[in-house]
Amino acid sequence: MKTFLGLILVFIVFSFNVVESKNAMPAKRYKVNLDDDPMTRWIPLLENFDRSLLLDAIDSLLKQYVKNDELIALAEIIAHDLDKYIPQPYADEMRGISKFYKAELGKVVLGNLAYDASAWNTVGKACTSIVTIDKTGGIIHGRNLDYGAGDELRTITTEVEFHRSGKTLFIGTTYVGYVGLLTAEKVNAFTISGDERDTGYLWENILSALTKGWPTMLMAREVITNAENFESAIEMLQKAKTIAPMYFIVGGVKPHEGAIIVRDRWGAINVTRMDDTYKWFVVETNYDPWNPPPSSDDRRDPAIKLMEEIGQNQMNPENLYKVLSTSPILNPTTTYTTVMSAKNTSLYHTMVRWDHPNEN
Incomplete structure (x- = not known):
């Protein structure tokens, strides 16, 4: 069908x-198996996409939407104390993506907060x-x-x-x-x-x-x-x-x-x-x-x-x-x-x- x-x-x-x-x-x-550890559950999907595709998309979003120094500082604060601001299992899912792609956790967090950074007046x-x-x-x-x-x-x-x-x-x-x-x-x-x-x-x-x-x-x-x-x-x-x-x-x-x-x-x-x-x-x-x-x-x-x-x-x-x-x-x-x-x-x-x- x-x-x-x-x-x-x-x-x-x-x-x-x-x-x-x-x-x-x-x-x-x-497929993402929610019975798997949040740190690894996205890997069967991630391994089908090159690291550069994700990083290029995040960089483009940052250039277009996250031009404010306060937003970058906010993402760094959130990434430094992720569990305080991002509930589980989503915090560990972001950590797992960061680890798999060897990408800065702050960038992964910023990518996930792109909407929240851009939706205002x-x-x-x-x-x-x-x-x-x-x-x-x-x-x-x-x-x-x-x-x-x-x-x-x-x-x-x-x-x-x-x-x-x-x-x-x-x-x-x-x-x-x-x-x-x-x-x-x-x-x-x-x-x-x-x-x-x-x-x-x-x-x-x-x-x-x-x-x-x-x-x-x-x-x-x-x-x-x-x-x-x-x-x-x-x-x-x-x-x-x-x-x-x-x-x-x-x-x-x-x-x-x-x-x-x-x-x-x-x-x-x-x-x-x-x-x-x-x-x-x-x-x-x-x-x-x-x-x-x-x-x-x-x-x-x-x-x-x-x-x-x-x-x-x-x-x-x-x-x-x-x-x-x-x-x-x-x-x-x-x-x-x-x-x-x-x-x-x-x-x-x-x-x-x-x-x-x-x-x-």
């Missing part, structure tokens, strides 16, 4: 008005997420992950199956060396994606980090690990304290189980559910749902228009991928597109977007 869907998605890339520089490619999938385009009801009444969830340092991140984009006791607990898409989850599906329970929310000030992120706020994407992984269903995921995502603000988009397994959670650093300030919109889908980019997006970065309205043109009776994974493959939703910073369904794990599929439009 996965291979068949991949061929369909590649066909779609060539069949619609998408500006191409290369071909989109399916992300490779690896800045201007950026980062992600589109859509949860929708398909023609059979099932829930499907699609997302574009947009970020700078695109080519470096595309080379280290990977799918990961997380196993325990011989069973797949959840599936995620991430970047090699990044132990948090930006996109994930818990089997027969819910799906989740994160879109950047830029508000507040850098000093608020630093203060939250120093007072033990969760690194934002580690909190997402914690929710994926421990929440049992759609409602418990929403509850956890509302309450946790994080370093940075965030939009979390959640899909479930029952009709109309779709929601956008708007968070600041201390918890949720709003939850918009699919039922609240009187639609069969929810769309989130990087702006509060109750405000119009800026004309300089309006991906929301084109996505809504495309969804309405297709209609629920024609909605399926292939047409959702079509929406996410249309400019400006697909844009030069799009690193990957994932389509997933918690009720149908064989659907989970990530395409690395080498076919992104070129910069104008």
Whole structure:
């Protein structure tokens, strides 16, 4: 099923008005066994990627997002006393990655905190997420992950199956060396994606980090690990304290189980559910749902228009991928597109977007 869907998605890339520089490619999938020691559990994945790919990606992120001396100093403080600021098993996972690649622990920590270092009152385009009801009444969830340092991140984009006791607990898409989850599906329970929310000030992120706020994407992984269903995921995502603000988009397994959670650093300030919109889908980019997006970065309205043109009776994974493959939703910073369904794990599929439009 996965291979068949991949061929369909590649066909779609060539069949619609998408500006191409290369071909989109399916992300490779690896397994992480949560029964293994956190220091070593990532090695079966890491040994498939050259050390230089990770370090190049981190260096590019640092140049683009971590230009502030205070952030570098903060990462050094956190790395020096990692267990004080990063909960287990994530602290040891970072140590294990650092040891395997013979990379400075501070750099690995900075790479894992790249979102938290960049999400404040800045201007950026980062992600589109859509949860929708398909023609059979099932829930499907699609997302574009947009970020700078695109080519470096595309080379280290990977799918990961997380196993325990011989069973797949959840599936995620991430970047090699990044132990948090930006996109994930818990089997027969819910799906989740994160879109950047830029508000507040850098000093608020630093203060939250120093007072033990969760690194934002580690909190997402914690929710994926421990929440049992759609409602418990929403509850956890509302309450946790994080370093940075965030939009979390959640899909479930029952009709109309779709929601956008708007968070600041201390918890949720709003939850918009699919039922609240009187639609069969929810769309989130990087702006509060109750405000119009800026004309300089309006991906929301084109996505809504495309969804309405297709209609629920024609909605399926292939047409959702079509929406996410249309400019400006697909844009030069799009690193990957994932389509997933918690009720149908064989659907989970990530395409690395080498076919992104070129910069104008």
